[in-house]
């Protein structure tokens with residue numbers, strides 16, 4: 001009998017990090033080493049309760065544990081937020097395509113992210129900076145609602161900015177007294193001079209509305225449809241291109257994505273919904 | 274492969290029952306459902322003139338099944354061989370669709386494959402296609418050409434049984450004492466019956482003519498208002514997707530049992546409002562018309578692109594089951610006419 005592809009492997013939550021009022025990171029140790037490519041996703045099961053798709057936020061170079069950053073958004077994520085260390089979970093995957101890192105080599109990598117969209121981006125970022133010399137630059141433009149809402153605060157405001165070849169700018173919609181950086185939506189910190197557009201790729205990940213306006217802005221700057229990589233969030237269930245839930249036009253987001261170029265999906269209506 | 278003849282099907286049925294579980298059709302009012310053979314009930318075998326109203330997918334991809342267990346993994350079980358008697362050409366072609374999805378090499382569904390391997394398919398010719406049958410328009414017909422283990426065709430004096438697979442051929446060889454030779458007279462009678470059924474289908478569907486391949490029609494009509502207009506008559510009962518033999522949407526959900534946690538796999542419907550909704554509340558197909566469009570695009574365009582075959586076999590179950598007024602044939606007709614109206618395909622249509 002064939003392997004049961006619906007059966008998760010067992011895992012355990014060994015640590016929980018409060019990132020923001022609504023977002024936590026869970027450090028999960030799978031029973032066996034778990035390999036994935038940055039940008040791929042896993043289905044995380046809370047046994048007896050439910051399953052939901054997440055892109056790990058940790059580096060794929062680490063296989064004995066992974067980090068999954070989760071925003072409290074629905075029933076399953078609320079239950080996960082209520083979990084304690086030691087909680088047993090199930091993991092299926094990895095599924096889908098990752099970011100085509102090799103195609104980024106030699107280019108400016110322009111990363112635009114917002115909110116919990118920084119989770120997949122963190123994994124990508126860690127992958128890129130491992131070999132940062134292979135890229136012309138890693139240029140990041142991140143936004144959050146308030147300074148409090150930024151996740152990965154320690155590294156974002158600290159060590160990541162000290163890496164050679166990395167340029168990070170941040171913005172918030174609403175500042176508090178201590179905030180010294182930009183105030184405004186993420187598109188207000190995008191500028192055509194940030195990167196050499198002809199020799200760049202852009203990666204966009206965040207809430208749908210942010211992805212929409214960031215993409216439009218990039219197009220306005222002269223980015224080609226094929227230069228913009230979008231991480232699409234869909235209601236994934238099986239993760240293996242069968243159940244139909246994640247369909248975006250002809251694509252199974254779980255299998256053909258979750259990373260798409262804008263060119264691939266632009267013809268479908270409601271891609272941002 | 275052998276083709277044989279019997280006067281009476283009962284000994285044949287007993288031979289099948291001797292080897293495996295058997296599901297055979299039972300008539301309820303004007304339609305058929307499958308029922309498991311039970312030696313004590315002694316119900317005689319009858320030949321269903323058309324497909325049962327329930328889809329063949331039930332035998333391979335049940336409404337609900339246990340797909341995973343915690344903390345000890347679920348080992349897919351071996352199941353007993355079973356025969357389904359009275360499937361039709363449209364059923365076979367629907368199984369072909371499901372095979373594409375569930376036996377795909379990168380992600381094989383072990384539960385599906387186990388059942389598929391254990392299934393013994395006995396088809397029968399359709400004697401009187403129903404008003405809702407339009408298989409001839411979708412590349413099928415009132416009798417099976419391949420994909421069956423055994424096929425039965427009724428003639429005046431008895432039944433012709435034809436093997437369509439090694440399994441079927443071995444069965445006939447093993448029970449050869451039950452059968453006699455199928456002579457040319459009965460074979461030509463079968464031929465005549467098949468032609469009559471085919472003609473009947475063509476007459477029933479004389480109006481259902483398209484001026485371009487269906488894929489082209491739905492692709493070019495992507496923005497058509499027909500979907501919203503049709504959706505206005507849909508009551509969202511989802512019956513169309515339940516009875517559809519090729520629809521295979523499902524979802525996985527987790528349950529707590531007394532001594533284990535389970536993950537269930539259950540049929541779903543792309544016509545359901547929250548079907549594509551994500552946890553944050555966004556939903557690309559909030560509008561019913563968009564869901565209907567997606568269903569047509571999946572059936573007639575996306576699936577074809579990916580797997581090379583159409584996802585509609587023309588069995589007409591959705592037409593019969595529909596509680597609202599959406600008729601898949603009428604929708605296609607309207608889209609096609611609308612396209613014609615736009616002058617899209619006029620030239621080729623003249624004859």
Ligand code: SF4
Pocket residue numbers: 322323324361362363364399401402403406407408409413414415416474586587588589
């Ligand atoms: S659709 Fe065709 S194959 Fe199916 S029952 Fe009707 S006539 Fe038979």
Ligand code: FES
Pocket residue numbers: 235236237238239240241242243244245246247252253254255
């Ligand atoms: S999640 Fe099931 S098909 Fe993509």
